[in-house]
Amino acid sequence: MPPKENACRLHGGGRQHGDWSDQAYAMRANGYLIANLVAGLNPEDYIGLAPKLDEFKQVLLERYLIRADDGWVFRRARYYRGAIQVEDEQVAANKIVTTLLDDPAWTSPERYLLLRETVRLLPLAVEPQLGAKIRQAATEISEEDEGFYGLRIKIHSMPDAADPQRVRTYALKSGLGNLQGAYESLAADMDALYAPHTAISQLNQLAEESWNRRFKQEMLDTVEALGSARGAAETIAVAASRSQRFRSMLQKQNRYTVHNRLRFLRASLVLEQEIYARGNQLLETPGRASRSDRLSWLRHLAAAVHATGLISDRQWRAVRDQLDRLIANDSLTAAEYYRGLRYVARMTQWSQRAMEYHFATTVERWGDLSELVQNYVPDRVRSSPLLPFTRVLDTLIADAGQLSGIRHTVFGREVATGVRGLNPGLQRGVLLLDPEQGGDLRSDGIYILQSTRQELTPVAGIITRGEGSSMSHVQLLARNMGIPNLVVDERLYRRIKGHVGERIVVAISHQGVVSIEQDSPKWEAVFGTESPSEMVSINADMDKLDLNDTALKSLGSIRSRDSGRTVGPKAANLGELHHFYPQMVNPGIVIPFGFFKQHLEQPLFDGGPSVLTWIKSEYDRLALVTDGDQKSRETQLFLDRLRKWIVNSSPDNSLKNSLRNMLNETFGDDGSYGVFVRSDTNVEDLPGFSGAGLNLTVANVVGFDAILKAILHVWASPFSDRSHAWRQSYMEEPEHVYPAVLLMKSFPSEKSGVLVSAAIESGDRSLLSVAVNEGIGGAVEGQAAEEIRVERISGGVELIAQASSPVQKVLNPEGGLQVMPASGKQSLLSSAEIEQLLSLIADVERRFPLPRNAQGVPVVADIEFGFRQGKLALFQIRPFVESSRARSSQTLIDMDRDISRRGARLVQMNRPPLVSELL
Numbered sequence: 021m022p023p024k025e026n027a028c029r030l031h032g033g034g035r036q037h038g039d040w041s042d043q044a045y046a047m048r049a050n051g052y053l054i055a056n057l058v059a060g061l062n063p064e065d066y067i068g069l070a071p072k073l074d075e076f077k078q079v080l081l082e083r084y085l086i087r088a089d090d091g092w093v094f095r096r097a098r099y100y101r102g103a104i105q106v107e108d109e110q111v112a113a114n115k116i117v118t119t120l121l122d123d124p125a126w127t128s129p130e131r132y133l134l135l136r137e138t139v140r141l142l143p144l145a146v147e148p149q150l151g152a153k154i155r156q157a158a159t160e161i162s163e164e165d166e167g168f169y170g171l172r173i174k175i176h177s178m179p180d181a182a183d184p185q186r187v188r189t190y191a192l193k194s195g196l197g198n199l200q201g202a203y204e205s206l207a208a209d210m211d212a213l214y215a216p217h218t219a220i221s222q223l224n225q226l227a228e229e230s231w232n233r234r235f236k237q238e239m240l241d242t243v244e245a246l247g248s249a250r251g252a253a254e255t256i257a258v259a260a261s262r263s264q265r266f267r268s269m270l271q272k273q274n275r276y277t278v279h280n281r282l283r284f285l286r287a288s289l290v291l292e293q294e295i296y297a298r299g300n301q302l303l304e305t306p307g308r309a310s311r312s313d314r315l316s317w318l319r320h321l322a323a324a325v326h327a328t329g330l331i332s333d334r335q336w337r338a339v340r341d342q343l344d345r346l347i348a349n350d351s352l353t354a355a356e357y358y359r360g361l362r363y364v365a366r367m368t369q370w371s372q373r374a375m376e377y378h379f380a381t382t383v384e385r386w387g388d389l390s391e392l393v394q395n396y397v398p399d400r401v402r403s404s405p406l407l408p409f410t411r412v413l414d415t416l417i418a419d420a421g422q423l424s425g426i427r428h429t430v431f432g433r434e435v436a437t438g439v440r441g442l443n444p445g446l447q448r449g450v451l452l453l454d455p456e457q458g459g460d461l462r463s464d465g466i467y468i469l470q471s472t473r474q475e476l477t478p479v480a481g482i483i484t485r486g487e488g489s490s491m492s493h494v495q496l497l498a499r500n501m502g503i504p505n506l507v508v509d510e511r512l513y514r515r516i517k518g519h520v521g522e523r524i525v526v527a528i529s530h531q532g533v534v535s536i537e538q539d540s541p542k543w544e545a546v547f548g549t550e551s552p553s554e555m556v557s558i559n560a561d562m563d564k565l566d567l568n569d570t571a572l573k574s575l576g577s578i579r580s581r582d583s584g585r586t587v588g589p590k591a592a593n594l595g596e597l598h599h600f601y602p603q604m605v606n607p608g609i610v611i612p613f614g615f616f617k618q619h620l621e622q623p624l625f626d627g628g629p630s631v632l633t634w635i636k637s638e639y640d641r642l643a644l645v646t647d648g649d650q651k652s653r654e655t656q657l658f659l660d661r662l663r664k665w666i667v668n669s670s671p672d673n674s675l676k677n678s679l680r681n682m683l684n685e686t687f688g689d690d691g692s693y694g695v696f697v698r699s700d701t702n703v704e705d706l707p708g709f710s711g712a713g714l715n716l717t718v719a720n721v722v723g724f725d726a727i728l729k730a731i732l733h734v735w736a737s738p739f740s741d742r743s744h745a746w747r748q749s750y751m752e753e754p755e756h757v758y759p760a761v762l763l764m765k766s767f768p769s770e771k772s773g774v775l776v777s778a779a780i781e782s783g784d785r786s787l788l789s790v791a792v793n794e795g796i797g798g799a800v801e802g803q804a805a806e807e808i809r810v811e812r813i814s815g816g817v818e819l820i821a822q823a824s825s826p827v828q829k830v831l832n833p834e835g836g837l838q839v840m841p842a843s844g845k846q847s848l849l850s851s852a853e854i855e856q857l858l859s860l861i862a863d864v865e866r867r868f869p870l871p872r873n874a875q876g877v878p879v880v881a882d883i884e885f886g887f888r889q890g891k892l893a894l895f896q897i898r899p900f901v902e903s904s905r906a907r908s909s910q911t912l913i914d915m916d917r918d919i920s921r922r923g924a925r926l927v928q929m930n931r932p933p934l935v936s937e938l939l
Contacts, residue, residue, distance in 0.1 A: 063119035083141040113142040118278040130844035133329030181214040219294035252302040263327030299408025324405035330371040354424035355923030373824040419933035425918030438509040441528035445504035449480030529915035575608030586612040588700035608764040666736040694720040694766035697730040722835035769886030772798035795828030
């Protein structure tokens with residue numbers, strides 16, 4: 021009915037609001053839940069055993085867009101009478117939050133950040149955070165007044181209490197006449213932000229709202245402590261401590277009503293704003309504050325970040341303990357000082373990953389609707405106490421870097437922070453952005469990517485804005501091939517992006533020193549001496565290869581002696597694992613190389629040559645093509661034709677019959693089990709080449725016909741464009757690629773991952789590197805994984821990263837994998853499971869026939885594993901292969917020379933940092 025006063029009175033009541041347009045209906049039908057009226061949402065949809073969290077996150081993201089984009093889809097509707105009833109929206113928002121607070125799942129650690137964002141973003145009957153309002157106002161002014169852009173950047177990145185006067189001075193001297201009101205409104209808001217006792221008045225107001233004596237006392241105690249604080253540092257310490265107390269109370273069972281729990285959350289947001297303002301004030305006049313003083317500031321600011329939910333309890337304990345160790349010492353070596361600060365710096369990435377755990381999927385999907393959604397996560401992180409934390413930390417890291425001789429350079433400028441090397445290497449190439457819509461990557465490209473993705477083809481270098489698992493297949497492959505890989509923050513990303521299209525050189529040393537510069541003639545001599553002689557070489561041992569064996573094998577019958585003879589290293593190593601640890605390796609069947617070779621002896625077409633003969637002739641022909649583009653096109657056509665022939669062909673009847681019988685004997689009745697169908701070529705897991713993740717694994721295949729189809733796809737996978745690109749340029753006889761196939765009974769992992777028997781950064785054999793995710797295929801596909809380093813002797817665990825992938829893969833009883841939400845747990849591996857991994861690696865190094873290095877010591881092992889109900893299962897073991905070229909590069913060795921010399925010097929912690937003026 022048309023809008024008018026009291027229109028619903030005669031109809032039993034209701035809510036007055038506008039209707040969606042046809043376009044809005046169509047978009048919502050396609051899963052884009054735009055134009056949400058909070059009053060139209062059902063709170064019950066977001067609680068219980070199957071809450072519609074994806075839909076709710078769309079609601080929250082839209083609330084961000086409404087603030088950031090002048091009302092967004094409601095821009096005009098805001099001025100239509102009756103379109104939106106503010107009072108109804110506020111009542112509904114309060115109803116949603118109190119309903120969530122009555123559900124224990126919403127006060128769990130896993131959802132605390134999402135709960136707090138709900139209170140921050142929904143239109144509750146409270147003022148939005150002033151900091152967010154100020155940044156948005158500065159953005160809007162700069163869009164109208166280009167001259168204001170510098171002040172906007174200042175307000176966004178390094179705000180302080182002098183900003184209101186800067187804005188007024190700008191308005192007086194350079195401001196536009198039609199924006200004078202906007203300048204003054206912005207300055208007034210900043211006055212309010214930096215005014216004394218802003219938090220105190222709001223906390224007193226919350227105390228007055230409640231009838232609960234205990235709640236009132238909590239607020240009054242907080243007010244008293246804030247009022248007694250002397251200076252910004254003490255205020256931050258008090259506010260952070262009280263905020264952490266509120267978080268702890270909310271995450272435990274308590275007798276407060278949902279309305280008082282909401283007030284605690286509002287108080288937490290008030291204190292966050294206070295800490296943000298005081299943190300920036302603290303940095304205005306750091307004076308001669310000592311290193312120890314600044315480390316104490318960091319500790320309190322880290323506590324404040326924890327109180328927001330941006331880091332977990334586990335992450336807070338890790339950072340707190342590291343800072344306490346630094347603070348407790350009167351002096352440290354430069355190396356210890358730098359190493360400790362670099363660990364604390366992980367908190368920035370942890371915070372970003374926490375937000376991405378909840379919102380990355382929604383942000384990616386809504387990127388089709390508005391580019392501004394990409395700003396949500398960085399805006400939230402920058403508007404938190406993490407901003408002043410990072411500013412203090414950056415100066416200390418610059419100080420530690422100068423003392424220890426660590427100097428990163430980016431296009432001629434030294435940088436202390438914002439960059440971290442992942443894989444050592446030295447390469448030259450063209451700086452390029454990630455091609456749109458999955459376009460091809462150039463082999464000479466140094467690519468700026470959001471994160472290192474699993475389907476990556478060979479490139480010269482990788483610069484990422486986010487970090488997944490450092491032990492994923494593609495990261496291990498890049499490390500093997502000496503491809504430098506680094507992570508940069510948003511500030512450096514913008515600087516580097518300005519050089520897209522230029523030829524550059526990227527160098528990352530073994531101790532993580534990073535250099536990016538424009539290519540120049542001086543590098544000709546370096547690359548001339550270091551590159552050609554140490555390229556990876558992949559050679560099939562043709563004397564050992566037995567292509568006449570066409571008997572199916574049980575996995576338990578395979579040994580390492582069979583590697584490269586009848587099966588690949590994967591099956592051979594798994595056979596050895598099955599021999600030594602039969603309870604940890606599921607049963608399997610191996611189809612040897614001979615079946616594939618026999619299959620290729622069929623004619624390519626009626627009356628034509630055998631496929632095997634054709635492959636050899638094609639490689640001979642392509643070797644004579646000198647034009648690079650033509651060779652690439654013709655190689656792709658050749659590979660396409662080969663793959664299509666393989667997947668559309670039919671296995672020999674003898675293979676079908678033998679396989680059917682052996683499947684029944686090994687696994688049981690058809691359809692009662694699933695198998696992973698895995699490629700196992702003669703040219704992977706070799707001493708100089710890992711080939712990790714290059715070829716196909718078809719997961720959890722159920723039914724005989726489906727297994728046959730999967731075998732054909734696995735046979736074809738070594739001839740994919742990606743696999744061929746990584747491998748073939750290093751093979752002298754590229755036609756001799758033979759895949760065996762491993763059929764391994766599916767294991768329903770609750771968690772799975774990768775274990776490397778050394779610290780992957782340093783090679784320290786006293787440590788283990790472990791990466792794990794929930795579900796199947798954890799860590800290997802580049803997911804944001806839990807990463808830890810485990811001390812072999814003590815069993816002590818150092819947290820590198822917390823698992824933050826929002827999804828996990830589980831077995832589908834009907835075949836394949838299902839994608840399910842991840843739990844978001846703070847810890848995945850239990851202490852008992854870590855102990856099993858420690859015992860395993862000790863036994864493997866004692867008994868398992870691993871290759872040995874020149875000193876007779878077993879090489880570092882790379883093991884893929886899973887756990888279900890505490891039971892350990894093993895899926896693969898291979899040598900952990902690093903680039904000999906990167907290890908022996910004199911350029912990279914020289915980059916670390918100062919570090920070795922200066923790292924032992926003592927640093928007095930009661931002295932100011934050398935670079936304190938940068939604050």
